[in-house]
Amino acid sequence: MRPSFYWSLAILLSLALTTCEVFGDQYSNTKEVRDELKGILDPLVDDGLLPGYYASVYDRDGLVIEVASGAASELEGLKPSSNVIYSMMSMSKPIVSFAVLRLVDAGLLRLDQPVKEFIPEMRQLSVVEDGDLDNPVVPLERDISVRDLLTHTAGFTYSEDIVGREEVAKIYAELEIFAIDKRFQSELGDLSAHVDALLQLPLVAQPGEKFIYSVSIDVLGRLIEVVTERPLDQALRNLVLEPLGMSDTTFLVPEEKYNRLAAMYEPRLATYPIPGRFARYQPYKTLPQGIKNFAQGSVGYFSGGGGLASTAADYEKFLRAIVFGQREGLLSDEMREQFFRNQLPPALGSKGLLYNFGPRALNTAFSYGFGIRLKPEGSPDLAGDHDYYFWAGAANTQFWIDRKNGRFGLFLAQHMPTQYDRARELVSASRKLMAE
């Protein structure tokens, strides 16, 4: 009896594997939708805007569509694929948020818990409204909670070099607090030193007042270190990366994987009128000599807000865990569900992200680590009004989740800053997939 049970299990497993391999089979028009995706993305390469890209669509069963064009590194002739390693920048944030929610699930943290209970230096914080140093220094109206950090409503900002727009953001820049270009070597020191420096500066808004895209996820990185008593890289490995099998997701890409690491590019801005078609990008210039991307060479500090490098294959595993929760016990269903709820204070409505992202971010809400695109005039608090979920990294990586249809996707390139946001078009093309 026993052997035949195992035998039938093996058959079932191999069947499952077979269906996985023959991806896209369950749709009658995979080829047409694939062509449409190429129609959206290929012009970016054909018009010389990007050296290359990789994009994919997944459903519950696995990969549905995979498209790519051009090069991930022109110099080495590296072709984009699911195993090419990209700097994920702000797409690190959902991973760190996931780790925090695991700690909440485990009872080591509460979402409404004051962060000062773990990082006592938080007590010294004050606020200058709008980050304008002419304004009076006032005390906090309430403590910063874990939830505030998850939703960029703590009152922190980013360095002016990144996205900070307040006067205080200039001081972040002067002190090189969480500066991207200092990821290799930071005179300021490690993660805890960056947080220490940060906490000497005033907040630019009261906790809970505004959505301000910020270093708050880096602060969460430090919180994870304090709670787990481990450095952030190790803590993330234990909490997220190893359980999900994301073996290519790291702060520092090991040397033996350099041949799979994409090169970073930046705009080549013509200042005279070149006619016709020409390359609008060039290798990213401010990297240290001999370095083709961030996450290569050395790490100055672990940046939970933007330091992770990963592959499409790895990030698929991560999104799959959020969308389908396949790995039992990793995150409670109740907690996983929170990723699909608006977590911003009600007063911000569907306009909270306007402050940083302008009119394109209208009708957008925010959960933990990523955004919620609402249907026109939709309410952030009605699940039925959520169109899709998405986030992006500063180096032109994007993901989207179409929860209702059980699909998600990636669009990966390496171009700082992000210039080519195609999430809307990709979601709408994927929705044309028709079940057999």
Added chain:
Amino acid sequence: MIRTNLWQAASIIMGASLFVSGAKAESISADPEFDPQKLEAIEAIVDGLYEDGLIPNYVVDIQRRGETIYHIERGKTQIGSGQNVNNQTIYAIASMTKPIVSTAVLRLIQEGKLQLDDPLSKYLPEFESMLVAPGGSLSSMFEEAATPITVRHLLTHTSGFTYPPEVLGVGEVAQQYNEVGVLATSSMNEFTELLAQLPLVAQPGETFNYSVSVDVLGAIIEQVTGENLGDYLKETIFEPLGMTDTAFEVLDKDRDRFARIYAPSTPNNPAPFFEDEPIQWQISETVYFGRGFDQMGRRGAWDSGGGGLYSTVDDFQRYASMVANFGELEGTRVLDEDFAKLHFEDLMPGLGLEAFRAAFGEAASSMKFGGGYGIRMKDDGSGSADYYFWGGAANTFFWVDADDGITGTFFTHIAPIRYNLIDQIEEIIDEAREQ
């Protein structure tokens, strides 16, 4: 009844306000040679950019000998406020200053005050002996300039000068331009003195390097005429052609016609948002080469022949028509025909593809350079010119059709250049003409 009337009134008002926010004016001449329906494809291109919130406004104007073939305009001098843009809107034409200064140089050549192959050092002795750092590399072995820089080299950007890195300057020498502040000097004299102390990035006459060459031509003009550049251009070109809105500054009385400059928005400079605005802007007002709107349009310490002019579509079309018509507009002759033709003549015929490769990349195969004008060669390999053109860093363009002298302009204000639409618009005009 009352209710119906109110609704009617409301819809009229709403209709009117919609018209204002989308403000668009169009005029297509009855020129039977052009199919007006085909010309409408131009509108589709610029509207696509405008409605995606990528450009703040546009003015496209196509003329032949002063007669309008196609014109379309949309948007405002400032997003959310400001005047509607039109042919009298003032734009920073930046590098479109260069062809105008080149015209002035050709005029001085015609008058015998300059020669095309005169060495630069004849007028500005500080450039007598120059060093070359090949490729702009300071670690390379410096060479002595094998041949003197000439006026011809300056007209064609083959002098060996370069620009700072933000204007795609070459190598460490480009950085030196910024370190010593060649373009931030307090007089024309100081500019040439400083520039003469920096190495060239290539041997004179060998490679196209977009550069401060035309600023140096401005210095020669001042030296030869004893006038400052702005005054000389005014006397010899702007006043004769009736270009009343072209100058190295924007007067206070004209500033409400002066369009602000935008750049793609970033989270620390997010796009403006207005309730009920149908366009989701993706651009924000920007600081242009270190200057905000309040500093723009103020006269500099010296008149930059490489990029200092402000102008309007009306004015620039008058200039372009004169050049297209080989030196004459409405009975006013600025240049003799033989000298006007030098705008469009390949002045460095010995230069091959490689000489243009670094500056133009893939487009090098279709590039030649005349007297201050880029020459876009036809793609059919015939070796003949398609159009003559140049543009400015704040996204203003003009061109002259090589076949029939049609002049076109496409002005908007977004820095740096993102939308060179000359190829597309030219092709539409050619197709509309083939009727």
